[in-house]
Amino acid sequence: MALVSVLAPLSLHRLGAANAASHTEPALRTLPPVYRLELAAVPSADVWSVEKASDFEVYSNGLRIENQYAVSHRPRAYVAFSRDNPERPSGEKRTDPVGIVYHTTESLQAPFESTQNNVLKRVGESLLDYVRRRRCYNFLIDRFGRVFRIVNETDAADHAGHSVWADDRHFYVNLNDSFIGISFEAQTAAGKTNTSVGAAQVHAAGMLTEMLRSRYKIPAQNCVTHAQVSVNPSNMQIGYHVDWASSFPFERLGLPDNYATPSPAVFLFGFGFDTSFEERAGVRLAAGALAADRRLNEQAKTAHLSLAAYRKALHTRYLKILASLRT
Numbered sequence: 001m002a003l004v005s006v007l008a009p010l011s012l013h014r015l016g017a018a019n020a021a022s023h024t025e026p027a028l029r030t031l032p033p034v035y036r037l038e039l040a041a042v043p044s045a046d047v048w049s050v051e052k053a054s055d056f057e058v059y060s061n062g063l064r065i066e067n068q069y070a071v072s073h074r075p076r077a078y079v080a081f082s083r084d085n086p087e088r089p090s091g092e093k094r095t096d097p098v099g100i101v102y103h104t105t106e107s108l109q110a111p112f113e114s115t116q117n118n119v120l121k122r123v124g125e126s127l128l129d130y131v132r133r134r135r136c137y138n139f140l141i142d143r144f145g146r147v148f149r150i151v152n153e154t155d156a157a158d159h160a161g162h163s164v165w166a167d168d169r170h171f172y173v174n175l176n177d178s179f180i181g182i183s184f185e186a187q188t189a190a191g192k193t194n195t196s197v198g199a200a201q202v203h204a205a206g207m208l209t210e211m212l213r214s215r216y217k218i219p220a221q222n223c224v225t226h227a228q229v230s231v232n233p234s235n236m237q238i239g240y241h242v243d244w245a246s247s248f249p250f251e252r253l254g255l256p257d258n259y260a261t262p263s264p265a266v267f268l269f270g271f272g273f274d275t276s277f278e279e280r281a282g283v284r285l286a287a288g289a290l291a292a293d294r295r296l297n298e299q300a301k302t303a304h305l306s307l308a309a310y311r312k313a314l315h316t317r318y319l320k321i322l323a324s325l326r327t
């Protein structure tokens, strides 16, 4: 791979099928049924700051954060909407992050070999400069497993655009302000369930996750991948971005495997998915979409509405929430 191509302008999140096909009913009937998994309550460990210098921090679990690229952005501020009253577009105003969204940079990768050391370092520095200028994430984990703070956690990073997630009590729309963005310098292959991300990166992500969960009391169910939360309001489909679609190593980060969690965008707002979704998303993410689709059908029956009419009502609910965020 020529150096010039390695250092070419970076294209983030290109795996998503922008402007995917128009609404069609889910076509993933060949997959086996998936039932709602009750996620184990995984407590966060107590992690504290051991040393803080001008350009790095060290924590009690071995985590080291590099601060040379840290930058401010707009202060974090968002609304946690109550699941008990989803029609009311108001809720609790908050400033502390409530979750984490994991990304990959989808940037070009030099071979991970000692002979490529200088190339790996230069590519990493180029990437850090790029994401810093664009305020893309709160943290970036480079190929060597070094953790760089980009946008300070007090501020929102521009990492999740149109996105939806929910925990037991609240739901969140457009997660830049409510969720911390952590990106791996990596490429994930669409539809694959195994990861090629380096062990040092996974280890670092585990320590970073543990520290953030300890500091902000983030529940395990709110530690999710970009592919799980990304939506496209222009065609009301999920899976606009599919980084970490089915290959995220939840268990190795001390988290429950929550790919099977029903997609909140589907059962709360009636988002759909088309025939290309399984191929791009892989079976683990598709399981969550299918589980949500079954829940959507049950909800429509309970409401004595056709699926189309029920979906339309949920779309209206979503648009009302979106409008409230703009005011």
Ligand SMILES: [Zn+2]
Residues within 6 Å of the ligand: 013, 102, 103, 104, 159, 226, 241, 243
């Ligand atoms: Zn992403």
